Amino acid sequence: MYLGAASCISFQDTFGNENPWNSLVAINAETQLVQPDYKEFVNPAALRRMSSVLKMGAAAGKSCLQQAGLENADAITVGTGLGCVRDTLKFLSAVYQDGEGGLSPTAFIQSTHNSIAGQLALMLGNHGYNMTHVQGALSLGYSLSDAELLIGEGDAKTVLVGAVDEKTDELVALLSKLSESADYKMPAIGEGGAFFLASRDKLSSSVAKMVGLNLTGKIEEEVDLVLSNPSKGFNYTQFSGEHFTSIGFGLFMALKAFEAGKVDNGHVSFVHPTRILVHHQLLGQEMSILLEKV
Amino acid sequence: MEIAVTGIGAISAIGNDVQGNLRSLLAKETGIGKAKLLSSKLTETHLFGEVKLSNDELRKGLNWNSEAVSRTTLLSAWAIKEAIAQAGIVMDEHVGLVSSTSVGGMDRSEGFFEPYYTEQDFANVMMLGTHDCGTCTKQAAEHFGITAYTTTISTACSSAANAIAMGARLIRQGKLKRVIVGGTDALCRFTANGFNSLMILDTEWCKPFSANRAGLNLGEAAGYLVLESREEAEARGAEIHGLVTGWANTNDAYHQTASSPDGNGAFMAMTQALEKAGLNSSDISYINAHGTGTQNNDQSESIAIHRVFDAQKPPISSTKAFTGHTLAAAGAIEAVYSILALKENKLFPNLNYQDPIAENDWQPQLEVETAEIKHVLSNSFGFGGNNSTVIFSKT
Numbered sequence: 178m179y180l181g182a183a184s185c186i187s188f189q190d191t192f193g194n195e196n197p198w199n200s201l202v203a204i205n206a207e208t209q210l211v212q213p214d215y216k217e218f219v220n221p222a223a224l225r226r227m228s229s230v231l232k233m234g235a236a237a238g239k240s241c242l243q244q245a246g247l248e249n250a251d252a253i254t255v256g257t258g259l260g261c262v263r264d265t266l267k268f269l270s271a272v273y274q275d276g277e278g279g280l281s282p283t284a285f286i287q288s289t290h291n292s293i294a295g296q297l298a299l300m301l302g303n304h305g306y307n308m309t310h311v312q313g314a315l316s317l318g319y320s321l322s323d324a325e326l327l328i329g330e331g332d333a334k335t336v337l338v339g340a341v342d343e344k345t346d347e348l349v350a351l352l353s354k355l356s357e358s359a360d361y362k363m364p365a366i367g368e369g370g371a372f373f374l375a376s377r378d379k380l381s382s383s384v385a386k387m388v389g390l391n392l393t394g395k396i397e398e399e400v401d402l403v404l405s406n407p408s409k410g411f412n413y414t415q416f417s418g419e420h421f422t423s424i425g426f427g428l429f430m431a432l433k434a435f436e437a438g439k440v441d442n443g444h445v446s447f448v449h450p451t452r453i454l455v456h457h458q459l460l461g462q463e464m465s466i467l468l469e470k471v
Numbered sequence: 472m473e474i475a476v477t478g479i480g481a482i483s484a485i486g487n488d489v490q491g492n493l494r495s496l497l498a499k500e501t502g503i504g505k506a507k508l509l510s511s512k513l514t515e516t517h518l519f520g521e522v523k524l525s526n527d528e529l530r531k532g533l534n535w536n537s538e539a540v541s542r543t544t545l546l547s548a549w550a551i552k553e554a555i556a557q558a559g560i561v562m563d564e565h566v567g568l569v570s571s572t573s574v575g576g577m578d579r580s581e582g583f584f585e586p587y588y589t590e591q592d593f594a595n596v597m598m599l600g601t602h603d604c605g606t607c608t609k610q611a612a613e614h615f616g617i618t619a620y621t622t623t624i625s626t627a628c629s630s631a632a633n634a635i636a637m638g639a640r641l642i643r644q645g646k647l648k649r650v651i652v653g654g655t656d657a658l659c660r661f662t663a664n665g666f667n668s669l670m671i672l673d674t675e676w677c678k679p680f681s682a683n684r685a686g687l688n689l690g691e692a693a694g695y696l697v698l699e700s701r702e703e704a705e706a707r708g709a710e711i712h713g714l715v716t717g718w719a720n721t722n723d724a725y726h727q728t729a730s731s732p733d734g735n736g737a738f739m740a741m742t743q744a745l746e747k748a749g750l751n752s753s754d755i756s757y758i759n760a761h762g763t764g765t766q767n768n769d770q771s772e773s774i775a776i777h778r779v780f781d782a783q784k785p786p787i788s789s790t791k792a793f794t795g796h797t798l799a800a801a802g803a804i805e806a807v808y809s810i811l812a813l814k815e816n817k818l819f820p821n822l823n824y825q826d827p828i829a830e831n832d833w834q835p836q837l838e839v840e841t842a843e844i845k846h847v848l849s850n851s852f853g854f855g856g857n858n859s860t861v862i863f864s865k866t
Contacts, residue, residue, distance in 0.1 A: 253722075258603060258605065259603055260604075260625070265661075268661065268664075268665065269581075269584050269588065269661060270588050272588075272660055272661065272664045273584060273585055273588035273589055274588055274589075276512070277511060277512040277513060277660065277664055277667075278512070280664055280667070280668040281668060282665065282668040282669045282670075285664075285665035285668055285669070286669070286727055286728050286854070287727075288665070289573070289625075289627050289854045289855060290573070290604065290625035290626075290627075291625060291626040291627055291853070291854065291855040291857060292727060292854070292855055294626075294855065295626075295722070295727060295854065295855020295856050295857060296727065296855070298722040298724045298855070298856055299722075299724050299725070299726070299727065299856060301724075302724050303722060303724055304721050304722050304723070304724055304735070304736065304739060305721065305722065306720050306721070306722075307626070307720065307721075307722040307855070307856070307857055308624065308626065308633060308637075308720065309624065309625050309626050310622050310623065310624060310625075311575070311603065311604040311605050311623045311624075311625045312604075312605040312608065312609075312621070312622045312623050313603065313605035313606065313609070315605070315622070316605070319622040322620075322622075323637065326637070326640045326641065326644060326646070327640075329640075329644045330640050330643065330644065351596065351599060354593050354596045355596050355597065355599050355600065358596050358597050359597065359600065392620065393618070393619075421605075462609075
């Protein structure tokens, strides 16, 4: 399976940036997403009601297709660890504060995990396979695997694969209380949305071939560059913050590393990598993606 | 390659195991009534398809020692246990789990959220540790020693149908030898209030495909199937209960929650599933419809069925009036009912039907009936325009 066009919204200047490796900046608890002008992707009336996760999904998904020069993809698979956090908490607080009556359904409708992929289908007029995988830190991995299965089965030639998770102040407060109680050192929480165009055939936009996908651990192979948290190699989560689908940022940076060729930015240096390993480990789950330049 | 079903497990409002479910279906006994376990104001005004076992009873039956587990996970483990016992499979590195749920461990999380939102009390924060859908599946996998491929699909009310299809593809492409597929959802305040805010809950028993239908009843359930290749199943001498022959998932791309008036997504799902199975619409012996009892679904599904089957409609029924709409689990327990229809050569009735929908030239199957059943088509449709069809066939 080939991967090429990619679009990413993150704490870094990644959206529409050909070489994000040269503009990495340190993050802290106050760092905000570098957001595109969402009005280019979503009509303003709809935009007002949309949470961060839905906006990221819409913009990154659409722009990924545009970059691939495609009108549409045969299928959409999205991975998200926590889904629509803002709307879930919004609806829950209303349930308890309004005493289970007179509730507006908007937040409930938008709280469904598959509203990210469903909304993309709606915006793109995409009638194809539309899947959402929710498996913690493996959510993107299973979405990639699903895309591979579709291609293998002959059900799709192109698949738009996404990884999206949002953070809200309330989520961070809840996670810190939970971490405290569980005696777990909480990493800096991030958020982001990344979409990739996966294809059966090599397209003009293809950058790499996915030659390995391990959904239970490491891949031990000789490579030119390792993007990993927290172990050896370049720890990309320092720049994306940690979340269930932060590996989406890692995969995006890997694809851009093939294209960047030579990078020496004070954090990492590499020259024309041809094989890159992307690895992520979080809360007892671990996965690896092995890419080969095409 | 043919995909064999070698084990089935189910727990719902009409039974704690597959036989219990079958007995109720044949006796036309609904499981929908006053909820006794769900904590919600809506239990005073609404009816629910509640599983009759408490969390303590489920834990005891499963020898599940920890209390850090949601009802969603307990229900799933309960049905998985039955399915794998029947299949007689050994857990090794060739067995995977594709589960599904809409709101994961929300039922347990609400034990935290109530004091948190009413009194800013964080005392029960550890309950959030079982909140996310992935954790629900991971806990069930760990309970049974499943170490290979384990994922959770969450596409609202079509989730389990998608899990079944994904499992079939995993077997077909040799990624796994055996896979446990299905879905689970427990009743909780979040979904009860969500569907109430959409004003699609009937306060009486739901009436699928009846002109005077007034909405759905919510239920809870879990259902799982064990899938493997027919070759593999025969080689180990396993009994084959049915085959998964067709599947499709399409998107209506019409509205975030409503189905299109022409039933496009549903039409495409049924058509593509028939194509995958290599069947004509006239080969289908029975349709287990999504049939939730809402105005929108039943109308849109009726139109889609008409577009696919035209004048040659097989018997059609929705079993939602037995179980309630069990959301992510619906496609799974209805898969179990489809397998039972094949095995028992029975058509299951559509309860509470009163008046025909004016545009329909058919009425649903109203009685239990014996018939030669070769192929069952099961529909599951969800929010986000997510439409799925799975076809089950006799061996």
